[in-house]
Amino acid sequence: MIIPVLKSLGVGIEPDSVDDFWVPLRADIGEEGIEGVDVFYFHLTTPKRLIYVLQHERTVFERGLIIVEKYDYDLAKNLIEKVLLECKGETWEEVTNKIMKYCVSEYGD
Incomplete structure (x- = not known):
């Protein structure tokens, strides 16, 4: 069983x-105990910024969007690590397909 880890x-x-932002996150994720990573992207935002975006764009449709009350790097990191626990698989391709349900990879969708 392949276990993905946030490296x-x-x-x-x-x-x-701390309470009004939209920032990109780059997650380097690899196999536990193996060198090398694939890159995945998330966005971290707050309700305040989300409301601002909705007022100007009228819609938000984005995979990988993490909404938090205020900026907290450790909270975002822990959430991604928790998600990765659900992404185990028999092959790395199976693992990355599961991860990509939550975000976008360096290779696109």
Whole structure:
């Protein structure tokens, strides 16, 4: 059984405000005990920013969107790690297909 692990999580832009932001996250995910990663992308936002976007765009349709009350890197990291526990598989392709239900990969959809 292949177990995916979060090897690193990068924040594209540090938010200016703790409760009003929309920032990209880059998750380097690989197989437990094996070198190498695939890159997956999420977005971290708050209800305040989501309301702003809805007022201007009228819709939001995005896989990988994580909504939090305020900026909390550790909370986002822990959530992604929790999701990965549900993404075990017999092959890495099976694992990545499960991960991509939650986000977008470096290879697209």
